[in-house]
Amino acid sequence: MAKSGAQKNTKNKAKHSKxxxxxxxxxxxxxxxxxxxxxxxxxxxxxxKEN
Known part of the structure; x- marks a missing residue:
């Protein structure tokens, strides 16, 4: 079953990528x-050297 609520790790992944x-x-x-x-x-x- 899919987890309800906020996505997991998306903020940290975005911050790390940045x-x-x-x-x-x-x-x-x-x-x-x-x-x-x-x-x-x-x-x-x-x-x-040329001079």
Missing amino acids: LMARKKNKFRQEKENRKAKLKELAAKMNAQ
Whole structure:
């Protein structure tokens, strides 16, 4: 028989999904920022090497 009343675990699952998505986005953003910094640094070093 189906349980009557509020759904079980839906609030916790939604909250967990939201937090995990936030965490993944944070790591993705940090990775992109790191890559951009390294690219900028490499360009700067190449420019310095040419001079």
